[in-house]
Amino acid sequence: MYFREADENREKENQAATQIQSWFRGCKVRAYLSHLHKKAIIIQKIWRGFTARALSYLNVTFKLHKNFCNPTQIQRTWRGFFVRKYIHNFYARKKYMEGLVMKNELVRRELDQLEELQKRERECLDMVKEHTAKVCQAHRLHHLLSTKQCPGVFNSPFRPAPHEMELLLRQQVKYQAPTRLASRGKACLLGIPSSTSSSFPETLGSPLIKTSRTYSSRPILPPIANKTQQQHLHCRELMLCLQTSYMHLEEEFSVRPVWIILLDYIQYIRTFIH
Amino acid sequence: MSQRLVQVFEQYQKARMQFVQTVADLANRQQNIELLQNAGVMSLLRPLLLDVVPSIQHTAALALGRLADNSEDLAEAVVKEDILPQLAHSMASQNRFYKKAAAFVLRAVAKHSPELSQAVVACRGVDALVLCLEEFDPGVKEAAAWALGNIARHNAALSQSVVDAGAVPLLVLSLLEPEMALKRIAASTLSDISKHTPELAQTVVDTGAIAHLAQMILSPDTKLKRQVFAALTQISKHSVSLAELVIEAEIFPAAISCLRDPDEYVKKNVVTLMREVVKHTPELAQVIVNCGGLEAVIDYLGNCHGNVRLPGIMMLGYVAAHSESLAMAVIVSKGVPQLALCLSEESEDHIKAATVWSVGQIGHHTPEHAKAVTTANLLPKILELYMNASSSEDLQTKSKKALKSVLQKCTYLPSLEPLLYEAPSNILKHVVCQFSKVLPHDSKARRLFVTSGGLKKVQEIKAEPGSPLQEYINAINGCFPEEIVRYYSPGYSEALLERLDDYQPA
Numbered sequence: 001m002y003f004r005e006a007d008e009n010r011e012k013e014n015q016a017a018t019q020i021q022s023w024f025r026g027c028k029v030r031a032y033l034s035h036l037h038k039k040a041i042i043i044q045k046i047w048r049g050f051t052a053r054a055l056s057y058l059n060v061t062f063k064l065h066k067n068f069c070n071p072t073q074i075q076r077t078w079r080g081f082f083v084r085k086y087i088h089n090f091y092a093r094k095k096y097m098e099g100l101v102m103k104n105e106l107v108r109r110e111l112d113q114l115e116e117l118q119k120r121e122r123e124c125l126d127m128v129k130e131h132t133a134k135v136c137q138a139h140r141l142h143h144l145l146s147t148k149q150c151p152g153v154f155n156s157p158f159r160p161a162p163h164e165m166e167l168l169l170r171q172q173v174k175y176q177a178p179t180r181l182a183s184r185g186k187a188c189l190l191g192i193p194s195s196t197s198s199s200f201p202e203t204l205g206s207p208l209i210k211t212s213r214t215y216s217s218r219p220i221l222p223p224i225a226n227k228t229q230q231q232h233l234h235c236r237e238l239m240l241c242l243q244t245s246y247m248h249l250e251e252e253f254s255v256r257p258v259w260i261i262l263l264d265y266i267q268y269i270r271t272f273i274h
Numbered sequence: 275m276s277q278r279l280v281q282v283f284e285q286y287q288k289a290r291m292q293f294v295q296t297v298a299d300l301a302n303r304q305q306n307i308e309l310l311q312n313a314g315v316m317s318l319l320r321p322l323l324l325d326v327v328p329s330i331q332h333t334a335a336l337a338l339g340r341l342a343d344n345s346e347d348l349a350e351a352v353v354k355e356d357i358l359p360q361l362a363h364s365m366a367s368q369n370r371f372y373k374k375a376a377a378f379v380l381r382a383v384a385k386h387s388p389e390l391s392q393a394v395v396a397c398r399g400v401d402a403l404v405l406c407l408e409e410f411d412p413g414v415k416e417a418a419a420w421a422l423g424n425i426a427r428h429n430a431a432l433s434q435s436v437v438d439a440g441a442v443p444l445l446v447l448s449l450l451e452p453e454m455a456l457k458r459i460a461a462s463t464l465s466d467i468s469k470h471t472p473e474l475a476q477t478v479v480d481t482g483a484i485a486h487l488a489q490m491i492l493s494p495d496t497k498l499k500r501q502v503f504a505a506l507t508q509i510s511k512h513s514v515s516l517a518e519l520v521i522e523a524e525i526f527p528a529a530i531s532c533l534r535d536p537d538e539y540v541k542k543n544v545v546t547l548m549r550e551v552v553k554h555t556p557e558l559a560q561v562i563v564n565c566g567g568l569e570a571v572i573d574y575l576g577n578c579h580g581n582v583r584l585p586g587i588m589m590l591g592y593v594a595a596h597s598e599s600l601a602m603a604v605i606v607s608k609g610v611p612q613l614a615l616c617l618s619e620e621s622e623d624h625i626k627a628a629t630v631w632s633v634g635q636i637g638h639h640t641p642e643h644a645k646a647v648t649t650a651n652l653l654p655k656i657l658e659l660y661m662n663a664s665s666s667e668d669l670q671t672k673s674k675k676a677l678k679s680v681l682q683k684c685t686y687l688p689s690l691e692p693l694l695y696e697a698p699s700n701i702l703k704h705v706v707c708q709f710s711k712v713l714p715h716d717s718k719a720r721r722l723f724v725t726s727g728g729l730k731k732v733q734e735i736k737a738e739p740g741s742p743l744q745e746y747i748n749a750i751n752g753c754f755p756e757e758i759v760r761y762y763s764p765g766y767s768e769a770l771l772e773r774l775d776d777y778q779p780a
Contacts, residue, residue: 093599097606100563104607107530107566108573115534224492 138168301340335375343382377417388428423463430470465505472512488523503543511550549589556596591632598639634676648689710749
């Protein structure tokens with residue numbers, strides 16, 4: 001029984017086995033062929049690269065690049081590069097113009113400052129001159145000082161406070177015989193009596209005297225410029241020199257408002273009370 | 275008896291002294307001079323110069339000096355009466371008052387004209403003055419230096435004679451003296467000597483004057499600064515090497531600060547110095563531009579008015595003339611608006627001519643520069659100056675040159691259009707030429723040209739066939755389609771109407 005089935009199946013199984021075998025053999029061959037293909041491609045690749053490189057070397061050495069075979073062309077290229085970079089450098093010029101604008105602005109500001117300082121110095125000097133003139137006049141009008149009984153011209157009872165001339169007169173209490181103003185010039189400037197009346201400075205505790213003491217111990221202003229230095233003086237150094245000298249002047253001779261003078265007067269009166 | 279004799283002599287002496295002093299006082303006032311001349315004062319003073327008493331001598335000399343100072347005739351009379359040789363001779367031996375008075379006389383005589391100065395030189399006055407320069411007294415030195423300055427001022431030959439007498443080293447030494455008046459006079463004399471020729475300036479420079487002058491720039495005295503800058507200007511104006519020597523003394527950053535001085539003449543002299551230096555080479559101009567000189571000069575132009583602006587305007591022109599980068603520097607420092615202001619504010623023709631020249635120098639380099647000039651609306655103004663019949667010839671020539679040179683580089687068409695309407699034919703040629711150069715390439719410009727009526731105006735221009743103007747017009751017409759050109763040609767509406775007359779409706 002089973003032999004009949006086996007006979008019938010034999011053919012089928014044989015065919016199936018053949019098919020399997022044929023497919024497997026086909027796979028093997030295809031794999032082998034593809035392997036061969038790949039290796040062939042590699043070999044061809046290497047060969048073609050080799051030939052192409054050989055050919056391009058020939059090309060380069062015998063068919064030169066058109067910019068470098070012709071000497072005029074080389075010169076042209078070089079000159080164009082050189083001129084654009086070193087002689088007519090556009091970016092350098094642009095930077096220069098921008099730098100110039102900034103420098104101009106800087107110079108203008110410095111000049112403005114300098115002008116301002118000079119103006120202030122001149123005003124200071126004018127004020128000093130005015131004050132000296134007033135003090136000299138006060139010296140000459142010492143006799144108009146008001147007394148306890150009789151108020152002077154500058155101390156009218158209708159005024160709320162005495163005139164500044166009156167205050168100046170009070171500071172020159174002791175009459176000085178007219179000597180050359182230059183010798184007492186420095187002391188005169190702040191309206192204090194000269195060193196001949198020695199008792200006076202000690203009794204007065206006013207800030208006026210303090211400033212005079214510090215003034216006399218202050219160093220003399222430096223000369224406008226040293227001769228050796230001047231040859232190398234730049235604007236900046238000039239500014240510095242001028243600024244320090246102007247600041248000295250200003251601190252010494254700044255305007256004193258009336259109420260400060262009043263305070264001094266009050267203090268002066270107090271010293272007589274105590 | 276002898277007492278009476280002595281009295282007589284004393285009286286006579288007092289009388290002489292009084293006479294001389296009164297004449298000296300009277301000679302101070304202008305109105306007395308003629309009267310004194312008519313009274314024959316010259317012949318009376320002459321013997322008093324040889325008087326025994328020294329004070330009478332020098333007062334007489336003082337009176338003579340004042341007389342000669344105030345009137346040229348009297349100065350000539352002094353020369354004619356042969357007083358000068360006597361003065362020159364005795365200057366060597368007398369005291370300092372006499373020397374001062376004698377130097378005063380020589381100065382007063384020399385100041386009027388070259389012939390009188392020649393007379394002073396001929397009587398050996400210069401040698402005597404140079405001897406006075408060696409004195410101790412600063413007053414004597416000042417009088418001698420002033421007299422030498424007056425002599426040297428007139429012409430080169432007289433300056434040469436002053437230099438030959440060896441005055442220059444002594445003058446340079448007196449620059450170093452502490453007295454301000456002496457310094458001023460020495461600086462002014464050096465400036466008078468060096469202003470004539472390069473050789474004289476070189477002689478002055480060889481004695482080392484530049485270094486001393488440079489030191490004095492920073493002094494606070496106004497008049498001294500005026501003279502110092504004037505002297506440096508006269509030295510540097512002759513040649514490149516002298517200008518370079520002046521620059522090497524490193525005055526520049528400090529001199530620019532003097533441009534803010536309250537005194538007008540100091541500022542003017544500084545700007546004149548800058549102009550003379552900048553005139554020579556581009557490198558010198560570059561030095562001044564680099565220390566911010568342009569800005570300072572433009573501020574100066576803004577602050578001052580009138581004749582003193584002239585050196586500033588010329589300086590900008592000279593700077594811009596050298597190269598286009600320097601011209602661009604002027605433009606960048608806002609020089610062109612300032613020059614436009616100057617042009618509109620000033621009324622004198624020579625200042626306007628200088629401004630127009632400067633503008634031309636700035637604008638003629640490249641289209642960028644021309645554009646900067648035209649955007650400041652300067653071209654119509656310059657055209658107006660050119661056309662104005664009352665402008666001087668110089669102004670007209672300069673305007674024409676400036677217009678031509680700027681127009682040849684101008685490619686900014688909107689600003690050229692107003693010129694189409696007003697310009698005369700020789701300027702019109704250049705305007706139309708510029709249009710013909712730009713229009714073929716720029717379509718927006720073509721459209722603008724048509725809509726603003728420029729094309730119409732161009733059609734109305736009559737030009738001879740074959741002239742350059744006609745060629746330019748043809749070139750412009752070639753940029754536009756045929757119909758547009760025909761539409762804008764004059765008389766087109768009449769031509770159309772005539773066609774209408776002939777037209778037969780179908």
